[in-house]
Amino acid sequence: MGLRTGTFHENYAEDMATVQSRLQWGTLAALLAFLCACPLFSSDRMLTILTTMGIAVISVHGLSILTGYCGQISIGHSGFMAVGGYTSAVLCAKLGWPFWAALPCAALAAGIAGLIFGLPSLKIKGFYLIMATIAAQFIIIWIIIQLRSITGGTDGLLVPRPMIGSILLSSKTNFYYLVLGFVVLATITAHNIVRTRAGRAFIAIRDNDLAAEVMGVSLWTYKLQAFFIGCVYAGLAGSLLVHYVSFASIEQFPFMDSVWYLGMLIVGGMGSTAGAIFGVVALKLLDELVTIAGPILAAAVAPQAAASLAIMSHGLVIIIFLIFEPRGLHHRWEMIKAYFRLWPFSHEVSE
Amino acid sequence: MTFFLQLIVTGLAQGMVYALIAIGFVIILKCSEVFNIAQGHFVLIGGYLGWTFLVPLGLPIWAALLAAIAVAIIMGLLIERLMLRPLVGQPVLAVVMMTIALSTVLGGLATLLWGAEYKAYHGLLPTLTMKVGAISIPSESLIGLIVSVICVAILMFIFRYTKIGLAMRATAEDLQVVQSIGIKATTVYAVSWVIACVVGVIGGILLGGVSGANMDLSNIGLKAFAVVLLGGVNSIGGAIVAGIILGMLENVAAGYLDPILPGGGLAQVFPFFVMIIVLVFRPHGLFGLARIERV
Numbered sequence: 207m208g209l210r211t212g213t214f215h216e217n218y219a220e221d222m223a224t225v226q227s228r229l230q231w232g233t234l235a236a237l238l239a240f241l242c243a244c245p246l247f248s249s250d251r252m253l254t255i256l257t258t259m260g261i262a263v264i265s266v267h268g269l270s271i272l273t274g275y276c277g278q279i280s281i282g283h284s285g286f287m288a289v290g291g292y293t294s295a296v297l298c299a300k301l302g303w304p305f306w307a308a309l310p311c312a313a314l315a316a317g318i319a320g321l322i323f324g325l326p327s328l329k330i331k332g333f334y335l336i337m338a339t340i341a342a343q344f345i346i347i348w349i350i351i352q353l354r355s356i357t358g359g360t361d362g363l364l365v366p367r368p369m370i371g372s373i374l375l376s377s378k379t380n381f382y383y384l385v386l387g388f389v390v391l392a393t394i395t396a397h398n399i400v401r402t403r404a405g406r407a408f409i410a411i412r413d414n415d416l417a418a419e420v421m422g423v424s425l426w427t428y429k430l431q432a433f434f435i436g437c438v439y440a441g442l443a444g445s446l447l448v449h450y451v452s453f454a455s456i457e458q459f460p461f462m463d464s465v466w467y468l469g470m471l472i473v474g475g476m477g478s479t480a481g482a483i484f485g486v487v488a489l490k491l492l493d494e495l496v497t498i499a500g501p502i503l504a505a506a507v508a509p510q511a512a513a514s515l516a517i518m519s520h521g522l523v524i525i526i527f528l529i530f531e532p533r534g535l536h537h538r539w540e541m542i543k544a545y546f547r548l549w550p551f552s553h554e555v556s557e
Numbered sequence: 558m559t560f561f562l563q564l565i566v567t568g569l570a571q572g573m574v575y576a577l578i579a580i581g582f583v584i585i586l587k588c589s590e591v592f593n594i595a596q597g598h599f600v601l602i603g604g605y606l607g608w609t610f611l612v613p614l615g616l617p618i619w620a621a622l623l624a625a626i627a628v629a630i631i632m633g634l635l636i637e638r639l640m641l642r643p644l645v646g647q648p649v650l651a652v653v654m655m656t657i658a659l660s661t662v663l664g665g666l667a668t669l670l671w672g673a674e675y676k677a678y679h680g681l682l683p684t685l686t687m688k689v690g691a692i693s694i695p696s697e698s699l700i701g702l703i704v705s706v707i708c709v710a711i712l713m714f715i716f717r718y719t720k721i722g723l724a725m726r727a728t729a730e731d732l733q734v735v736q737s738i739g740i741k742a743t744t745v746y747a748v749s750w751v752i753a754c755v756v757g758v759i760g761g762i763l764l765g766g767v768s769g770a771n772m773d774l775s776n777i778g779l780k781a782f783a784v785v786l787l788g789g790v791n792s793i794g795g796a797i798v799a800g801i802i803l804g805m806l807e808n809v810a811a812g813y814l815d816p817i818l819p820g821g822g823l824a825q826v827f828p829f830f831v832m833i834i835v836l837v838f839r840p841h842g843l844f845g846l847a848r849i850e851r852v
Contacts, residue, residue, distance in 0.1 A: 518665030521658035
């Protein structure tokens, strides 16, 4: 999209920098400061929304690496979150582990589950892989139900409030800051993983796997790596979710969530870190809108209209995006930025 | 032994319905390379349409069937024109997400129109029981079997002996060749969606007649995917054979293993185990064409 006026990239370090100008630093700092200040003026409800958004952002970052960058479509992400969530819940509730020790184990367990269910990706792709990951989702949930003595089966499992050092994370504000920290960490790592050797290999595999293999990119290694990394994020998010609600149940990890994580990626724009965040925020805001509009609609039209809207809303938005904005919000955002940057010569923005 | 045979027979009838639904999926896939996740939701709509025409409107069974087919045709045309045509040539993920979105829209419509309630209409389908030795074949399964066989025969006829069938088979073979000799690909796409909708709706009425119409009817779509993968995604014959195999396997597995396993519900996840096994060991299924890629 071209450089900003006054950005010259005089040396290699400047050229490779993630944040390239003072304006960007300023905007980022302002955004972070705003997010840190949120608990001061927002209601409990707002904090809940922001925290769940944060957890979803972590998960979708993983999916973004797996699907957006490596091109391995997964509709089982919520299942991998369940692996992380339950690992963490069992370690904390049954074995009395501290939260900070259970969290990495949860991420690792989800990563290993990802490796196992990523194995078919070595032989199959496209739709077949979608089917394999859908199967993964259902099989993982079934196994959790079967292991009743460990996981509590369909009854769920009570999880104690997490402690970090001597601080008990009991309030919404505490947990908000914890999730915010992880979101920042996840965003930075996700943004940088795709700039490494592995990240470039992922993109090569996504764009043309045969060509990638001819050029010496090992499909075996990198596809499995993508699955592992993507599912580590999912495990982290699952663990945070379980601790946030203090309860682990299979209803927190429904199949449709897996679908909507992919939907968030489409709405936000595939293959960009910012896109993952845009997508999560857009669809979660839509959820809130539906919750507000639901009762009004139920009163005005028919009682089942609200339920129907709740089922349809995501689908309708995704249909609209697929037809009219297939490259997602991130692309639109880049266009808007370019428009202002190049004004009044906006005709140069043509692709 | 009687228990086993009973399970097999029930499985056979169920398998024919799976096969019928799976065929709708295969037809769309063959003609337009679209993987239609919403196939199960056509079944859902079909189940409710059957109830609407039979119970509140009180139509006789043949008229209800025709009316439901008419609705299905309109639905198929609309879906193809409004949702799928803008996505021709887009990557797999976009198309799959579109059909998933379509499935939620259909689910939402069913909720809006029928309130997501359980609607029963068992008594309205004609009854017809058969007893072979000690095994009794329940009427619903028998009717399901007969209707499925008729539908499959009609489809086979269309594919083999009509012009549009020939065009559809040609499109499945090579889109560019078809367009260069003047066959309109869009017509073929539209017809394939119409057939898929009609088949789904008929399947829905059959299943609705057995267990009543409810929102869970759409889950049958997931089983149909297992059938399709087992049979090979581009083989109609494969879908039929795999449907029967899976219907039988599922019943036998659930009949013998459910009492042993604590949580039960094996019948629900069974198709997914089949899916994973097929995908790992034989991705092109029993009768599908193997895609050969060499580096």
